[in-house]
Amino acid sequence: MFALVDGNNFYVSCERVFNPTLDEKPVVVLSNNDGCIISRSNEAKALGFKMGEPVFKRKELIEQNNVNVFSSNYTLYGDMSNRMMKTLKEFSPEVEVYSIDEAFLDLTGIQGNLEEYGQTIRATVYKNLGLPVGIGIANTKTLAKIANKIAKKQNGVFVIDSERIRDWALRNTPIEDVWGIGRQYAKMLTNMGVHTAYDFTRLDSNWVKDRMTVVGQRTREELLGLSCISLETIVKSKKNIATTRAFGKKLSDINTIAEAVATHAVRCAEKLRKQQSVANFVTVFIHTDPFNPNEKYIYRSVTVTMDEASNSNPDLAKAALAGLRKIYIPNILYKKTGVIVSEISSEKNIQGNLFKTTDREKLNKISKVTDSLNAKYGRDKLKLAVQGNKKEWKLKQEKLSPCFTTRWEDILKVKA
DNA sequence: TCTGGGGTCCTAGGACCC
DNA sequence: TCTGGGGTCCTAGGACCC
Numbered sequence A: 001m002f003a004l005v006d007g008n009n010f011y012v013s014c015e016r017v018f019n020p021t022l023d024e025k026p027v028v029v030l031s032n033n034d035g036c037i038i039s040r041s042n043e044a045k046a047l048g049f050k051m052g053e054p055v056f057k058r059k060e061l062i063e064q065n066n067v068n069v070f071s072s073n074y075t076l077y078g079d080m081s082n083r084m085m086k087t088l089k090e091f092s093p094e095v096e097v098y099s100i101d102e103a104f105l106d107l108t109g110i111q112g113n114l115e116e117y118g119q120t121i122r123a124t125v126y127k128n129l130g131l132p133v134g135i136g137i138a139n140t141k142t143l144a145k146i147a148n149k150i151a152k153k154q155n156g157v158f159v160i161d162s163e164r165i166r167d168w169a170l171r172n173t174p175i176e177d178v179w180g181i182g183r184q185y186a187k188m189l190t191n192m193g194v195h196t197a198y199d200f201t202r203l204d205s206n207w208v209k210d211r212m213t214v215v216g217q218r219t220r221e222e223l224l225g226l227s228c229i230s231l232e233t234i235v236k237s238k239k240n241i242a243t244t245r246a247f248g249k250k251l252s253d254i255n256t257i258a259e260a261v262a263t264h265a266v267r268c269a270e271k272l273r274k275q276q277s278v279a280n281f282v283t284v285f286i287h288t289d290p291f292n293p294n295e296k297y298i299y300r301s302v303t304v305t306m307d308e309a310s311n312s313n314p315d316l317a318k319a320a321l322a323g324l325r326k327i328y329i330p331n332i333l334y335k336k337t338g339v340i341v342s343e344i345s346s347e348k349n350i351q352g353n354l355f356k357t358t359d360r361e362k363l364n365k366i367s368k369v370t371d372s373l374n375a376k377y378g379r380d381k382l383k384l385a386v387q388g389n390k391k392e393w394k395l396k397q398e399k400l401s402p403c404f405t406t407r408w409e410d411i412l413k414v415k416a
Numbered sequence B, C: 001t002c003t004g005g006g007g008t009c010c011t012a013g014g015a016c017c018c
Helices: A010-017 A042-047 A055-064 A074-088 A114-129 A141-153 A163-171 A183-191 A197-201 A205-223 A254-274 A313-327 A360-377
Strands: A002-007 A027-030 A037-040 A068-070 A095-099 A102-106 A133-138 A157-159 A241-251 A277-287 A299-310 A334-346
Touching (some): A002 A114, A002 A141, A010 A037, A010 A074, A027 A042, A027 A055, A037 A042, A074 A095, A074 A114, A114 A157, A133 A141, A141 A157, A141 A163, A141 A205, A163 A197, A183 A205, A197 A205, A241 A254, A254 A277, A254 A313, A277 A313, A299 A313, A299 A334, A313 A334
Parallel strands (some): A027 A068, A133 A157
Antiparallel strands (some): A002 A102, A027 A037, A241 A334, A277 A299
């Protein structure tokens, strides 16, 4: 049996933990650059705020209802997430951290009533962290997802442990709510009269494979109660790593854009080092505002191959900046840039370059010192000169809450 | 004025090999 | 009329997830 534990309105709930005056009030959390609404309290959902909506389109609704608005504070949410996962690991030896707010637990061998066990998990997470979660339990991950959705509408825990309940759950799950059925497939299926998860299971298996590949076929099997997707408890190293951001305002000057590109490249290097990998390719892209109908949309990108795979800040920044110079066109207002590294392999066995003698020892030492200083004194305390100081490209974060759990100055003060 | 930022997997088709 | 029969590798594009 699998349990899917999922934080309710996770980002909003994290904000509420440290600011109880937000309880029972409409709250929304925005995406980077304060662009879209990406987390909503139940009260905000009731007011009609939609997931992913651009916030500027709902200014009025926000003001009329005194909605509390926050920039996203990933430092806080990430730390709360780690703490939540730690608590969950007390309840199962096998935990797959599926996303920042979700985890699958292997409940094989748990004695006694699973519904009660779920309620105990819920209560413990709430006691330890103040975060509300919903828990779905079933014998396949896809069914656990469905159970989780039902749990949130009921008392927080729902168990699918009989054919009768499975049947009922499938008949009451709209096809677009099934894990693995996205917008395109939902549209196609609805047009054919497939409206619920139950309808989907009635389709011919080969027909499903023809039109939705083996992935769709697996989803169907999982809904039927045949487990095809196993628990993945080992964190796999990433095959691509990206750092991309829109600018706070549109930019044209190459030097300012270069600061952003160098900083994104350094961020990629840090992520590589964290998983003990090196990358061979560095892709840089830059584009104008895709939403402005009055200007031509321009998107340019290039992939630079480095002489040797690397994870050092200067190597990646150098490659990324060389790429930027290739694609940059002057006198254009750009909106966003990003760096993506790929062809990732282990840092333990790097393929050397015959014509280059890299002092890798030295580079690694520099990286170690840089990482430890920055861990202690804050991100980018030690940085490359090309990363600049002006931060003109930085994103908007006008409504950021403090980093309550990760920064000494931000610790909550209580008056007694 | 204003619209996020990450990832993964699968398949078809083309280029190439013998 | 009729045009072999295997393979591999790579890429682009499309689907999905949070």
